[in-house]
Amino acid sequence: GQQVMQIPQYQHVQEGEDFTTYCNSSTTLSNIQWYKQRPGGHPVFLIQLVKSGEVKKQKRLTFQFGEAKKNSSLHITATQTTDVGTYFCAGPNYGGSQGNLIFGKGTKLSVKP
Amino acid sequence: DSGVTQTPKHLITATGQRVTLRCSPRSGDLSVYWYQQSLDQGLQFLIQYYNGEERAKGNILERFSAQQFPDLHSELNLSSLELGDSALYFCASSQSTGARMGGYTFGSGTRLTVV
Numbered sequence: 001g002q003q004v005m006q007i008p009q010y011q012h013v014q015e016g017e018d019f020t021t022y023c024n025s026s027t028t029l030s031n032i033q034w035y036k037q038r039p040g041g042h043p044v045f046l047i048q049l050v051k052s053g054e055v056k057k058q059k060r061l062t063f064q065f066g067e068a069k070k071n072s073s074l075h076i077t078a079t080q081t082t083d084v085g086t087y088f089c090a091g092p093n094y095g096g097s098q099g100n101l102i103f104g105k106g107t108k109l110s111v112k113p
Numbered sequence: 114d115s116g117v118t119q120t121p122k123h124l125i126t127a128t129g130q131r132v133t134l135r136c137s138p139r140s141g142d143l144s145v146y147w148y149q150q151s152l153d154q155g156l157q158f159l160i161q162y163y164n165g166e167e168r169a170k171g172n173i174l175e176r177f178s179a180q181q182f183p184d185l186h187s188e189l190n191l192s193s194l195e196l197g198d199s200a201l202y203f204c205a206s207s208q209s210t211g212a213r214m215g216g217y218t219f220g221s222g223t224r225l226t227v228v
Contacts, residue, residue: 006190035217042221042222090156093171100169100171
């Protein structure tokens with residue numbers, strides 16, 4: 001079945017260092033979404049990428065959708081302690097016809113002050 | 114407050130019992146999704162409803178069932194509970210479905226502990 005994989009599973013960084021998480025899908029995606037879940041919290045929608053090769057920025061966060069629309073990445077520049085949490089990518093299931101999402105297992109980011 | 118309301122926040126129950134989790138979607142959202150989050154297992158899709166009708170099923174056990182009511186709130190029923198059913202259960206909603214879905218709004222979840 002359709003799979004969405006993320007690496008790494010865990011990342012520990014020193015505050016101020018950069019961080020990148022990668023997402024790969026077994027199938028071509030019509031779009032990809034990113035979510036952040038703080039410890040003890042619920043996932044919060046960050047962004048949706050739709051176009052091949054699309055790059056979007058939100059302050060220190062840069063999101064990229066691959067040319068083949070099967071992979072994506074999230075890069076955080078100069079991490080802060082507020083960036084702590086688990087970052088999930090998600091792609092539409094059933095080719096997007098139904099609307100539900102398949103989530104990757106997430107990358108858990110810890111930031112040492 | 115995300116706008117998606119889930120109750121209860123915590124639930125402790127014994128094996129073999131039955132529980133009902135409740136979700137009210139964000140105002141205006143027609144789609145409701147249920148996900149299970151176990152430790153280190155990510156978010157597993159259970160079931161989706163759109164405007165009262167079941168749209169898709171994921172890895173939902175036969176012991177589990179759900180429905181969406183005319184006022185769009187949804188309930189997830191878990192029966193014959195086993196220790197392995199202990200998890201966080203999230204409800205999420207979105208305005209539409211398919212290609213125009215946009216991002217989900219998640220509720221704060223129900224933490225189920227089966228003892």
